[in-house]
Amino acid sequence: GAKTNQQGKEETITLKMADSFPVNHICSRDFAKFFIDRVEKLTNGKVRIEYYPAEQIGKLKDLLDLTSQGVIDIGYAPPSFLAGKLSLNTVMIIPEYYKASQGSEIYNRLAKGILMQEFQKYGVRPIFVYALPQYDVGTVRKPIKSPDDLKGLKLKTSGGLYDKIASRYGVTPVVVPSPEVYEATQRGVVEGNFFSFISVRDYRVNELEKYHTFGATFGGYPIAYVINEKTWQRLPADIQKALLQAADELNKHAGETLDMEQEKIAREFEQQGMVIYRIPPEELERWRAPLKGLEQEWIEEMEKKGLPGRQVYEEYHRLCQEIVK
Amino acid sequence: MKSFAYFLGKAIDYLEKICMTGSVLSVIFMMLLVTADVTGRKFFGQPIPGSVEINEEYLMVTMVYLAMSYVYIQGGHVRVTLIRRFLPQVFLKVIDPCLNALGLAFFSLITYFGWQKTATALKFKETSSCILAFPMAPAYFLLTLGAALLCVRIIESIVQPAKIKWEEN
Amino acid sequence: MLAGAILVFMLLLLFVGMPVGFAMGVAGTIGLYFKGGLSAIASILSNAPYRSAANFALSTVPMFIFMAEIISRANIVPDVFTAAQRWLGRTPGGLAIATVIASAGMGAMSGSSTAAAACMSSIAVPEMRRAGYSLEMAAGVVTVAGTLAIMIPPSIPLVIYGLVTETSIGKLLIAGILPGIMTAAIYSIGLLLWRKLKPEVIPAGQAYSYREKFASLRPLWAFLILASVVIVTLYAGIGTPTEAAAIGAFGAAAISLATRRLDLKGLYAAALQTAKITTMIFTIIIGAMVCGYFFTLTQATQKTILFISSLHIPPWFIMGLIAVLYLILGCIMDQIAILLLTLPLTFPLVTSLGYDPIWFGIIATKLAEIGLVTPPVGMNAYVVSATIKAPLEQVFKGTGVMLMFEFVTLCLLLAFPMIATWLPSFMK
Numbered sequence: 001g002a003k004t005n006q007q008g009k010e011e012t013i014t015l016k017m018a019d020s021f022p023v024n025h026i027c028s029r030d031f032a033k034f035f036i037d038r039v040e041k042l043t044n045g046k047v048r049i050e051y052y053p054a055e056q057i058g059k060l061k062d063l064l065d066l067t068s069q070g071v072i073d074i075g076y077a078p079p080s081f082l083a084g085k086l087s088l089n090t091v092m093i094i095p096e097y098y099k100a101s102q103g104s105e106i107y108n109r110l111a112k113g114i115l116m117q118e119f120q121k122y123g124v125r126p127i128f129v130y131a132l133p134q135y136d137v138g139t140v141r142k143p144i145k146s147p148d149d150l151k152g153l154k155l156k157t158s159g160g161l162y163d164k165i166a167s168r169y170g171v172t173p174v175v176v177p178s179p180e181v182y183e184a185t186q187r188g189v190v191e192g193n194f195f196s197f198i199s200v201r202d203y204r205v206n207e208l209e210k211y212h213t214f215g216a217t218f219g220g221y222p223i224a225y226v227i228n229e230k231t232w233q234r235l236p237a238d239i240q241k242a243l244l245q246a247a248d249e250l251n252k253h254a255g256e257t258l259d260m261e262q263e264k265i266a267r268e269f270e271q272q273g274m275v276i277y278r279i280p281p282e283e284l285e286r287w288r289a290p291l292k293g294l295e296q297e298w299i300e301e302m303e304k305k306g307l308p309g310r311q312v313y314e315e316y317h318r319l320c321q322e323i324v325k
Numbered sequence: 326m327k328s329f330a331y332f333l334g335k336a337i338d339y340l341e342k343i344c345m346t347g348s349v350l351s352v353i354f355m356m357l358l359v360t361a362d363v364t365g366r367k368f369f370g371q372p373i374p375g376s377v378e379i380n381e382e383y384l385m386v387t388m389v390y391l392a393m394s395y396v397y398i399q400g401g402h403v404r405v406t407l408i409r410r411f412l413p414q415v416f417l418k419v420i421d422p423c424l425n426a427l428g429l430a431f432f433s434l435i436t437y438f439g440w441q442k443t444a445t446a447l448k449f450k451e452t453s454s455c456i457l458a459f460p461m462a463p464a465y466f467l468l469t470l471g472a473a474l475l476c477v478r479i480i481e482s483i484v485q486p487a488k489i490k491w492e493e494n
Numbered sequence: 495m496l497a498g499a500i501l502v503f504m505l506l507l508l509f510v511g512m513p514v515g516f517a518m519g520v521a522g523t524i525g526l527y528f529k530g531g532l533s534a535i536a537s538i539l540s541n542a543p544y545r546s547a548a549n550f551a552l553s554t555v556p557m558f559i560f561m562a563e564i565i566s567r568a569n570i571v572p573d574v575f576t577a578a579q580r581w582l583g584r585t586p587g588g589l590a591i592a593t594v595i596a597s598a599g600m601g602a603m604s605g606s607s608t609a610a611a612a613c614m615s616s617i618a619v620p621e622m623r624r625a626g627y628s629l630e631m632a633a634g635v636v637t638v639a640g641t642l643a644i645m646i647p648p649s650i651p652l653v654i655y656g657l658v659t660e661t662s663i664g665k666l667l668i669a670g671i672l673p674g675i676m677t678a679a680i681y682s683i684g685l686l687l688w689r690k691l692k693p694e695v696i697p698a699g700q701a702y703s704y705r706e707k708f709a710s711l712r713p714l715w716a717f718l719i720l721a722s723v724v725i726v727t728l729y730a731g732i733g734t735p736t737e738a739a740a741i742g743a744f745g746a747a748a749i750s751l752a753t754r755r756l757d758l759k760g761l762y763a764a765a766l767q768t769a770k771i772t773t774m775i776f777t778i779i780i781g782a783m784v785c786g787y788f789f790t791l792t793q794a795t796q797k798t799i800l801f802i803s804s805l806h807i808p809p810w811f812i813m814g815l816i817a818v819l820y821l822i823l824g825c826i827m828d829q830i831a832i833l834l835l836t837l838p839l840t841f842p843l844v845t846s847l848g849y850d851p852i853w854f855g856i857i858a859t860k861l862a863e864i865g866l867v868t869p870p871v872g873m874n875a876y877v878v879s880a881t882i883k884a885p886l887e888q889v890f891k892g893t894g895v896m897l898m899f900e901f902v903t904l905c906l907l908l909a910f911p912m913i914a915t916w917l918p919s920f921m922k
């Protein structure tokens with residue numbers, strides 16, 4: 001929980017924050033640090049965040065539990081890996097936007113609105129959220145210039161809803177644990193990977209992939225950091241306000257930075273000899289055609305679990321219409 | 326009263342046997358599942374959905390936890406005996422139950438939290454994140470069961486230290 | 495302070511004879527209590543016990559053990575060793591050298607040292623014992639040679655290094671080949687020299703006629719088919735190293751059952767033994783995980799590295815201190831956890847001193863290898879001890895000799911970075 005030390009009249013609050021990103025990853029070196037610095041600044045140093053990146057305190061899939069149990073105050077809760085818990089949050093995977101800035105804004109409004117209830121079930125609330133750009137596809141041998149080119153390829157996917165998306169393009173989805181992605185790509189166990197441009201470099205598969213799409217929508221990747229509810233309730237109102245302000249600033253900063261970063265990385269790869277197919281806007285409809293009805297499938301799956309799938313999807317869809325122009 | 330203890334002992338032996346069989350079958354099933362998955366993927370373009378998750382979230386866990394008490398009672402857990410040999414018997418007679426009590430405390434905690442995890446998973450209908458979305462509660466329950474059985478065996482070994490036949494001696 | 499006290503407490507528990515996994519778990523839990531109270535215990539103990547077992551990449555451990563158990567029960571292995579013995583003939587210590595070479599071959603199939611050590615020990619130790627090797631020597635050879643698995647690609651630690659430090663994984667994997675071969679060569683030369691000093695632990699060789707030599711090759715087909723199944727699976731891109739292990743087990747079962755070398759009862763017995771060894775290994779992994787989280791929370795490692803980097807001493811001395819730190823950590827923590835915890839701090843430090851990132855990857859891996867076989871916490875030694883049912887201290891005694899060779903290799907790597915950087919220099 002939040003520890004307060006009485007030092008004369010000065011009171012400092014220390015919050016423990018943990019995630020799974022390696023320290024040099026943009027999500028930790030830039031975004032997590034940005035949040036930490038902004039919080040410290042906005043609270044005049046009253047709140048100090050002790051940061052544990054790179055699964056130092058717990059594995060990716062356990063960070064939500066660790067936060068709800070209060071060992072850490074703020075933890076990264078990745079909906080893609082926690083589809084069995086944060087089921088409704090996976091609405092963000094459904095491809096209806098492309099840019100990280102769009103996804104981030106959409107997710108910010110969803111998480112603090114209609115999705116709040118799902119977080120509260122686990123005794124946490126979202127503190128800051130953003131979204132990576134949508135997944136594109138990178139391949140080793142075969143250039144992908146139309147959705148039909150994907151047919152029959154064995155590609156690494158991230159499981160769950162991503163598998164469903166891949167299957168609709170006739171792809172054979174292969175789930176590969178992250179330490180094995182590089183060697184699986186090298187030896188041809190998979191012929192390519194579904195990744196956002198941000199993640200391609202994390203897995204170093206740009207050393208192997210010769211072709212990549214840019215602008216395809218094979219699934220979004222929402223990122224949520226949650227805070228323990230009791231910790232939150234214990235914080236004074238002005239501190240809460242400062243945290244929320246830092247969160248909103250970060251949401252905007254992360255979205256914009258990721259969009260620029262994606263462009264930068266793509267250009268870097270091109271210089272290294274990767275052939276990137278930039279999907280022209282008029283082709284986008286053709287690329288998304290195989291996904292027709294995916295949202296209905298998602299809604300039914302949620303309702304089967306007794307969750308308000310339709311309501312959440314409709315809100316998501318409305319926000320996409322409003323924000324993506 | 327004696328017969329109750331006798332039947333309880335029998336029941337635990339029987340349960341342990343079933344668990345051990347579960348662990349052994351996990352080994353065989355894992356081999357078959359991965360082979361089928363790879364063959365299907367490579368030669369028929371049709372992998373077995375969720376096979377990685379079944380392996381990871383179920384088979385690995387059942388293989389390890391369901392065999393824990395059996396391995397313990399058979400003295401299969403590795404320990405250092407070099408220094409023990411030079412320690413006086415009286416000291417060991419005193420210290421061994423303490424060590425066992427510490428071990429018991431550790432695995433009781435694992436059992437307790439395993440049970441809580443099971444209950445939470447049931448309450449929130451937690452499922453795997455994979456395409457099959459199978460429930461997670463049974464996996465946590467099997468972990469709890471394995472850890473609980475181990476606790477029973479540790480208690481037994483406090484009362485009857487001779488019951489464990491340490492493999493290395 | 496607390497980290498040190500808990501470390502001492504853990505050692506005490508180990509020395510009075512508490513099972514290793516239990517001792518680490520208990521010490522870690524008590525440490526967690528002093529560091530973060532009951533809530534720290536609650537969270538770590540409700541997650542780590544499940545998560546340390548539920549790991550697909552680690553399923554390579556039971557699968558390779560299963561394969562080894564099947565082929566040693568189906569009498570496929572003695573054929574191989576008979577052949578090796580006849581062909582190496584007069585060479586003293588021929589069988590030990592054959593085991594080293596087989597371990598290097600195993601290294602080309604497995605990315606996990608634990609899996610390789612477990613596999614090789616159930617295969618090679620009974621054979622070496624039969625040929626007259628001392629128990630310590632036989633155990634020492636398989637324990638230390640098993641570490642080759644992480645230097646020769648595929649390699650989980652090298653990939654982790656590449657991911658954490660943004661170094662080319664392709665280059666790292668290539669860089670591991672030469673040091674891996676060199677390590678195997680130094681073991682072999684060392685064993686020959688050791689025989690000269692202590693003839694009683696390694697039996698003399700025996701000459702065989704060519705007729706006998708070729709006759710020994712005939713029963714090898716079953717093994718050759720099996721080895722090719724695994725190699726082809728891996729190198730033709732059919733499966734990942736994890737999957738190749740399961741396919742190897744399947745191949746072994748299929749061949750053994752088809753040739754009636756094994757019946758279903760034997761297969762069940764092999765699976766039972768596999769389950770037992772796997773459970774014993776994972777009990778230690780679970781304990782190490784709990785203990786590792788405690789050490790992370792104390793931030794003792796980070797503080798030590800920051801202290802080292804603040805010293806104004808020559809770069810080679812800093813490098814030496816880092817090596818010592820890794821060796822100490824290797825005594826209390828899991829290899830992957832060590833890399834994840836330390837690299838963010840040591841990598842920038844080491845590269846800022848002008849050292850090559852690829853070379854440091856190989857050094858870090860070498861240090862991790864050494865950590866796997868040094869007491870009190872040496873995963874490979876535990877695995878071998880459990881697999882062959884030998885007292886842990888005898889295993890450690892045997893590894894002591896082999897460790898001398900290991901330090902020679904380490905010094906060569908430190909003195910001549912070329913050994914690691916030469917092959918990758920041909921890559922674009």
Ligand code: NA
Binds near residue numbers: 603605644
């Ligand atoms: Na290897």
Ligand code: NA
Binds near residue numbers: 824864866870871
């Ligand atoms: Na060690």
